[in-house]
Amino acid sequence: MVIFSSHRLSSFYTNSLLILASICICGVSSxxxxxxxxxxxxxxxxxxxxxxxxxxxxxxxxxxxxxxxxxxxxxxxxxxxxxxxxxxxxxxxxxxxxxxxxxxxxxxxxxxxxxxxxxxxxxxxxxxxxxxxxxxxxxxxxxxxxxxxxxxxxxxxxxxxxxxxxxxxxxxxxxxxxxxxxxxxxxxxxxxxxxxxxxxxxxxxxxxxxxxxxxxxxxxxxxxxxxxxxxxxxxxxxxxxxxxxxxxxxxxxxxxxxxxxxxxxxxxxxxxxxxxxxxxxxxxxxxxxQMQYIVQVYLPTLLFVVVSWVSFLIKPEVVPGRMALLVTLFLVLINIFNSVREQAPISSRLNAVDLYLVVCIFLVFGALIEYAIILLLLKKRRKPRRTIDEGLKNLFNGDANQPLERRKPQSAGGVGEDESVGNGISAEDSHLDHTVPATNNRASKQSHQMMKHNDSLSAHKQALCDNIDAWSLWLSPPIFFTFNLVYWIAYSVF
CATH class of the missing domain: 2.70.170.10 (Neurotransmitter-gated ion-channel ligand-binding domain)
Structure with missing residues (x-):
């Protein structure tokens, strides 16, 4: 019985070792x-x-x-x-x-x-x-x-x-x-x-x-x-x-x-x-x-150019309003150009959006130059009535504040030689008194002639300025429309 039990015990140990070995192998595998x-x-x-x-x-x-x-x-x-x-x-x-x-x-x-x-x-x-x-x-x-x-x-x-x-x-x-x-x-x-x-x-x-x-x-x-x-x-x-x-x-x-x-x-x-x-x-x-660029760049730029044409309808004499409008539009376009240029990739030449912005900037700049020419013409019209020498002479003679037209010349017979002498005035002094009014009369006539000449010249220049504005207003839209037509066809096809 003991021997039998020992045999079964050894068999049990042997089987247990085999099972453990199998578990180890399967464990590594899994x-x-x-x-x-x-x-x-x-x-x-x-x-x-x-x-x-x-x-x-x-x-x-x-x-x-x-x-x-x-x-x-x-x-x-x-x-x-x-x-x-x-x-x-x-x-x-x-x-x-x-x-x-x-x-x-x-x-x-x-x-x-x-x-x-x-x-x-x-x-x-x-x-x-x-x-x-x-x-x-x-x-x-x-x-x-x-x-x-x-x-x-x-x-x-x-x-x-x-x-x-x-x-x-x-x-x-x-x-x-x-x-x-x-x-x-x-x-x-x-x-x-x-x-x-x-x-x-x-x-x-x-x-x-x-x-x-x-x-x-x-x-x-x-x-x-x-x-x-x-x-x-x-x-x-x-x-x-x-x-x-x-x-x-x-x-x-x-x-x-x-x-x-x-x-x-x-x-x-x-x-x-x-x-x-x-x-x-x-x-x-x-x-x-392209929609993003059309809405953010092309459309605002186009509208700015159109707004610049309003300056042609403003009278040239309204210098602050017309000048402020054109200068503001010009600076805004320059700012848009710089912003787009920073975001744009490197190109071998002027790219499409740069070309469009440059043309728009030049159109607004052209309106600004047109107004500068008109101001130059109007400045020539506003000539002073006296030269610098005449103004200095009148200033030192005390007559600077008196218009030439208001000076009343004395007639040649108004004061006689005897009367002058009777009043204690020498003949020589009387002769000088008659000479000064005569000179003033000649200056007054010359001044009236210059005023008439200036008035006729200013009317001519005013008409010329109006014609310049009118021609600019008529020419700018067709030029800009033609440019847009050629631009979009060229870049859409090619």
Whole structure:
């Protein structure tokens, strides 16, 4: 009985140790998502979960190799060389050069367009596929037909598997920033297809340079090309195809209308000093939204020019009102021009909005110059009646405050020589008294003649000033209307 009990006790200990060992192994497997037998050489069964675990880390490259008498979904041959290009083995799949890369772009949105930096940012899922003829495929494995392991004829693998598999060296032309999207881990994945194709996909936010011409700003439109291709291999060795998916309803509201289209044929080849390279991608058309600029810039500027024409209806004598109106409009237009210029991107010449503002400024400036000419004519009309010398003589003689017309000259017979002598005045003094009134009479006549001449001249100049205002009022609207017609037709068509 004792012996029997000891035997059962030892069996109990033995079973307990086996169970503990099993629990430890399963615990490691479930914690890290690791299958202790194979990476791709096994047929893992894990209920209710997709195979998205990291199955590489603990086992390394040797577990990707094909092993005899071991079941597998796919594996690498024992002599697999990661450094050798797959097209070196094109005979394995009865395929000739050039080798093909297939790109797929699921575009979420054009997230940003920077005019001053001339860059465009795109958020998308970037996928590239290539044929690897050295893969060993077990076409009878159940994983090719199970949804939990990926789409039909595909199995999901960890991105870490690329550490041990050849993958292409790619170049994105005009690349500024390549940002990988992350949440808890990097948003990427690898799929092995039954036809020996490897697909790598990751979420990215890419910023590329875009050649923009702002000579027509803000009536401008641009095209930006997203091009990707092989970094080392020319188009004689590697070509590519691509397609994109874009949902415009997910696009945020930007300052441009956005249209994404297939990459034109002339951009599918990139000539470089080292040779010609195949490129794939898509083209983005950008057309600036103009309503904001029409309401904020063009319409106020047009109204300011129209208001400047009111100055032609104001009498030239009303100097403060007419001058204040024109100077205020001129300064406001200058301020608008400076504000627009600060916000506008760099252009090779005067852009569209600058041209419009400059013409409007010159039209208001022309109205100001027209009024200055009228003031100059009116100033000539207001000549003083006495010269400086005459004014000084009258001032020192005490007659400055007496008009010449009010001086009553004495007649020649009013005071005789005898009377002068009788009054104690010499004959010589009497002669001088008769000479001064005669001189005053001649000056008075000359003054009357000058006043009549000035009155006739002022009437002529007044008519001339009125004609200048009238002609300016008639000519300014047609000139401005013609300019607007030519301006909008030219920038709308070209």
């Amino acid at each position: 914690d890290g998502g690791l299958y202790s037998a194979q990476l791709a050489t096994s047929s893992p069964r894990h209920a209710d979960r997709e195979i998205v675990f990291d199955r590489i880390g603990l086992r390394g490259e040797h577990n990707l190799r094909c092993k005899p008498n071991t079941s597998y979904v796919w594996c690498l041959p024992p002599d697999y060389n990661q450094e050798k290009h797959p097209f070196s083995y094109f005979h394995l799949v009865n395929k000739s050069l050039p080798w093909d890369y297939e790109f797929r772009f699921v575009i979420e949105e054009i997230s940003n367009i920077n005019d001053k930096a001339q860059t465009m940012s795109v958020s998308m899922y970037f996928a590239v596929s290539w044929l690897e003829p050295r893969l060993q495929i077990n076409e009878s494995a159940a994983e090719w037909y199970e949804d939990r392991t990926g789409p039909q004829d595909q199995v999901n693998e960890s991105p870490d598997s690329l550490k041990y598999i050849w993958y292409p060296e790619l170049e994105i032309y005009g690349l500024e920033i390549f940002g990988r999207q992350r949440v808890l881990k990097e948003m990427s994945g690898v799929r092995i297809r039954k036809n020996k194709t490897i697909n790598y996909e990751l979420g990215v936010r890419i910023t590329i340079s875009c050649r923009m011409n702002f000579d027509d700003y803000p009536l401008d439109a641009h095209t930006c090309q997203f091009q990707v291709g092989s970094y080392y291999d020319t188009f004689e060795t590697v070509t590519c195809t691509s397609h994109f998916i874009y949902d415009a309803e997910r696009q945020r509201n930007l300052q441009h209308f956005i249209l994404i289209e297939e990459l034109p044929e002339r951009f599918q080849t990139v000539p470089l000093p080292s040779g010609k390279y195949a490129a794939c991608g898509f083209q983005v058309r950008l057309e600036r939204k």
